[in-house]
Amino acid sequence: MKLASFHYDGADRIGVLKNHDELALIDSAGDMTDLIGLGRYGDEHINHALENGDVINCGDVRWHPPVRRPGKICGVAMNNSASNERKISAPDHPAFFLKPSSSLVGHNEPVKIRTYYGSVHPEPELAVVIGRTARDVDATDAMAHVFGYSIFNDITGNGMRAEDMFHYWALYADEKNPDELQRREQHLSYAARYKGTDTFACMGPFITTADEISNPDALDVSCKVGDETIAEDSTRYYNYKVAELISFISQFQTLESGDIVSCGTAFKPSKDRKSIHHANFQRVAGPVEITISGLGTLSNPVQIEDKAMGQWRLS
Amino acid sequence: MKLASFHYDGADRIGVLKNHDELALIDSAGDMTDLIGLGRYGDEHINHALENGDVINCGDVRWHPPVRRPGKICGVAMNNSASNERKISAPDHPAFFLKPSSSLVGHNEPVKIRTYYGSVHPEPELAVVIGRTARDVDATDAMAHVFGYSIFNDITGNGMRAEDMFHYWALYADEKNPDELQRREQHLSYAARYKGTDTFACMGPFITTADEISNPDALDVSCKVGDETIAEDSTRYYNYKVAELISFISQFQTLESGDIVSCGTAFKPSKDRKSIHHANFQRVAGPVEITISGLGTLSNPVQIEDKAMGQWRLS
Numbered sequence: 001m002k003l004a005s006f007h008y009d010g011a012d013r014i015g016v017l018k019n020h021d022e023l024a025l026i027d028s029a030g031d032m033t034d035l036i037g038l039g040r041y042g043d044e045h046i047n048h049a050l051e052n053g054d055v056i057n058c059g060d061v062r063w064h065p066p067v068r069r070p071g072k073i074c075g076v077a078m079n080n081s082a083s084n085e086r087k088i089s090a091p092d093h094p095a096f097f098l099k100p101s102s103s104l105v106g107h108n109e110p111v112k113i114r115t116y117y118g119s120v121h122p123e124p125e126l127a128v129v130i131g132r133t134a135r136d137v138d139a140t141d142a143m144a145h146v147f148g149y150s151i152f153n154d155i156t157g158n159g160m161r162a163e164d165m166f167h168y169w170a171l172y173a174d175e176k177n178p179d180e181l182q183r184r185e186q187h188l189s190y191a192a193r194y195k196g197t198d199t200f201a202c203m204g205p206f207i208t209t210a211d212e213i214s215n216p217d218a219l220d221v222s223c224k225v226g227d228e229t230i231a232e233d234s235t236r237y238y239n240y241k242v243a244e245l246i247s248f249i250s251q252f253q254t255l256e257s258g259d260i261v262s263c264g265t266a267f268k269p270s271k272d273r274k275s276i277h278h279a280n281f282q283r284v285a286g287p288v289e290i291t292i293s294g295l296g297t298l299s300n301p302v303q304i305e306d307k308a309m310g311q312w313r314l315s
Numbered sequence: 316m317k318l319a320s321f322h323y324d325g326a327d328r329i330g331v332l333k334n335h336d337e338l339a340l341i342d343s344a345g346d347m348t349d350l351i352g353l354g355r356y357g358d359e360h361i362n363h364a365l366e367n368g369d370v371i372n373c374g375d376v377r378w379h380p381p382v383r384r385p386g387k388i389c390g391v392a393m394n395n396s397a398s399n400e401r402k403i404s405a406p407d408h409p410a411f412f413l414k415p416s417s418s419l420v421g422h423n424e425p426v427k428i429r430t431y432y433g434s435v436h437p438e439p440e441l442a443v444v445i446g447r448t449a450r451d452v453d454a455t456d457a458m459a460h461v462f463g464y465s466i467f468n469d470i471t472g473n474g475m476r477a478e479d480m481f482h483y484w485a486l487y488a489d490e491k492n493p494d495e496l497q498r499r500e501q502h503l504s505y506a507a508r509y510k511g512t513d514t515f516a517c518m519g520p521f522i523t524t525a526d527e528i529s530n531p532d533a534l535d536v537s538c539k540v541g542d543e544t545i546a547e548d549s550t551r552y553y554n555y556k557v558a559e560l561i562s563f564i565s566q567f568q569t570l571e572s573g574d575i576v577s578c579g580t581a582f583k584p585s586k587d588r589k590s591i592h593h594a595n596f597q598r599v600a601g602p603v604e605i606t607i608s609g610l611g612t613l614s615n616p617v618q619i620e621d622k623a624m625g626q627w628r629l630s
Contacts, residue, residue, distance in 0.1 A: 069386065071384065071415065071416055071417055072415035072416065072417060072511075074507060077481070077503070077505050078481060078483070083483070086483050086484040086485075086486075086498070087481060087482070087483045088482040088483055088484070088500075089480075089481070089482045089483075090481045090482070090483065091478050091479055091480070091481075093478075093627075095479045095481070095505040095507075095508070096505055096507045096508065097413075097505045097506065097507050098412075098413040098414075098415055098506075098507050098511060099413075100386065100387035100413055100568060101386055101387065102386055102387060102568055102569050102570075102571060102574075103568065116566075117567075119487070119488070135513075136622070136625055137625070138625045138626045138627070139626055139627050139628060139629045140626070140629070158485070158487065161485075161501075161503070162485075162499075162501070163406050163408075164406055164410045165404075165406070165501070165502060165503075166392070166393060166402060166404070166405045166406075166410070167402070167403040167404045167405070167502070168393070168398070168401050168402045168403055168404075168405065169401040169403070170401075170473070170476075170477075171401075171590070171592040172434070172473065172592060173434070173592055173593055173595055178593065178595070178598060179593065181590070181592055181593070183401070184477075185403075186476075186477070186480070186504075187480060187482070187502030187503075187504065188392070188476070188480075188502075188504045189501075189502065189503045189504050190392050190410040190411055190412045190506065191412065191413075191505065191506065192389060192410075192411045192412050192413050192568075193410070193411065193567050193568075196387075196413060196567070196568055197567040197568055198450075198567070198568055198569055241629060243629055244627055244628055244629055247625065247626070247627035248627040251431075251624055251625055251627065252432075252508050252511070252512040252513070253415060253417055253418065253507075253508075253511055253512055253513055254417050254513055255417075256417060259417075275486070275496070277486040277487060277488055277496055278488055278493065278494065278496070280488055280493070283493060307451070309566055310451055310452070310453045310562065310566055311453045311454055311455070311562070312408075312453070312454050312559055312562035312563040312566065313454060313559055314454045314455070314556060314558055314559055
């Protein structure tokens, strides 16, 4: 089933896709986070809507991100095997960053870019929506914690990324003599700005429930910007599979119902060698459109906002 | 006024401190996020509680983080001027990372450490709680968006920090010839694991409302672990002031009611030269206790959890 959150007729609603271009309204289960929290009992509400719910046209809604305020959005870094040859050194486990719920926008809502953001590009990704709470889950059990899947555009300000880097001497307690400190040269970078700026997380249109996707590790992913295809890839080229990502994260952080894990960028260049790195929104017009097999198409226009940086220093 | 969230007599409640060790229950305003959202109308509910609310003893509650599920927690990186001499290169603006709401624990709740986390240390910080939504706010207007202040322990796994670093060739569109790509050597690191693991964000006991803190940029901060003082510092040594941080972040991300901005670590070593970097919880017992002038004391025991890393690879 394909579930959605949207604004319709003056109210925020949820619904289930019916007949390709119609939505049956789900009125009895609260918002999407509530519905996900119901687990398999949510099916009753969905089936009731399909049988008896009011039916509206998809063209008449304003799309929200399917989960409007997830507790967290974990984005997995450098998970595409196509990036492996560019790694000089890297961890031998998944690494991830967080995006805030305030950065989310739904299908058809604009991505808003300001000049002072610098270079910004799209990253087409498979997103997992967590169902049942996951803490200390082995990979073999992880899929039982998946509610469904969605399309995620992990928009990235690689201009800001290059600015938010520190090269410095970190302090650590000396291993042999823990009362003494030693300096270690480290490079750190901070992702909140380049990954978490408003509208840098497009998601939707739907959550496709897990029962419809027999193998999330073999889904075709493509991305278009304007008329050009800039990625033709598949989730089969992820270094770490969906189950491995959920298991790994859950051994550090509790994954809660409604949390999102976006599995990493499907960025293989298209046949004509265009790639996501060419699609700097400062120069290239949208819309940006991501299609994943079985999940549909997420499309977002790109707007350049005429807004200068304000005075953030006191003096 | 000092506001708190807690569990009492079988229910989750909020209250306001009365007579040093008593809390008056606020029953009419929902949870803390709802109360903050009421803005100045919240004062009626607080005053009503102080005059007519049931009064309970602070010793009888289990403390929650004052805001239980903030939309986001922004942590400011390397904001203490004492760290400046260790910077080889660094941005000339604030940099920040995100911590998830799932990492929060309240006053007196345990910080839970596992062997496989590696070295973990405390970071004593001033936290700002956002009141009115802030987007594109100049520094001179920023303080009007502050609801109050709290004590924040930005627990950091510097062992995991050293593991989640990438040295790699990033791709950028060539500036002169944007259809061609160029490689740039970059060092990136990802903070979600080392900053966002469960119990790595202690906060409380209270939110002290902004009217009680005339100058948040001159508050004494100290931190003890067990019997040893490991930091004696002041927010006056932050590179960027509270107003500057709010203004800067707001030009990228909308700061929403209830969001947290933790302003950076007050980590100057104590007089006997002990510092936060000596306080590796794998070796040093708690409790960890942070005191900030005007805000109170946040104390948390430290527990070592006997839990091995599970099987996160499928094969």
